[in-house]
Amino acid sequence: MITITNLHKQFGNLKVLNGLNLQITEAGIIAILGPNGSGKTTLIKSILGMVLPQQGEIKVIDSKVHKRYGYRQKIDYLPQIANFPSNLKVKELIEMVKDLRGQSPRDKELIQLFKLEPYLDKKLGKLSGGSRQKVNLVLCFMFDSPLIILDEPTSGLDPVSLIRLRELIQQEKEKGKTILITSHIMSFVEEISDRIIFLLEGKIYFKGTVNDLKTVTGEPNFEHAIAKILTSNHA
């Protein structure tokens, strides 16, 4: 599904990705973890062709991504920060995205799931952070793509919405999709992930299951296992 070879990305003097190699061949839920600033979003944006690396090759669903964007039709993406036009109403934005994408959407079901009906006539600039995130989720899950990339999907959600999101992600996984996800909520990552990828110093430091990480670090608690990697590497 995704093959990344020798990926280098720096912003000015700051080396963020430094010869990163990654292969994702199996479907399922894969969490991309790492400390703040370790390059999770940069990696995701490189996969999406939104960040152009200095060196390296990325293939997604058998297409090389360099300056070709057709493959994005096969990806549903939830950005970490959604810059919605503040004067647009929720329903107007949803309609606009539906027109742009031109695929059959399932917006109604998702609006119901996240209880967004009372907000459809409200302007996006007037919504709370959590409600904006729910709109972001509706836009992302509205289409039926084989690859889903979620950058901090849990951001701002209340516990009930978190449970609904978790169920939704599980349902998408059961359809045989590949789902990449970043989150700083370790309990969410532990519950949902089939595999984790840990980024450190511009490379993949660890790849395996949550249980593999616990074994390798000798820490039965997931949060402590992550902390052990960070403290032993002075990250």
Ligand SMILES: Nc1ncnc2c1ncn2[C@@H]1O[C@H](COP(=O)(O)OP(=O)(O)OP(=O)(O)O)[C@@H](O)[C@H]1O
């Ligand atoms: N467009 C840019 N211009 C300059 N520096 C950038 C740019 N985008 C990212 N960076 C820098 O690259 C580094 C990696 O950023 P990135 O957002 O990929 O990290 P992250 O692992 O997703 O962090 P977080 O956990 O805080 O979301 C950071 O130091 C960031 O400031």
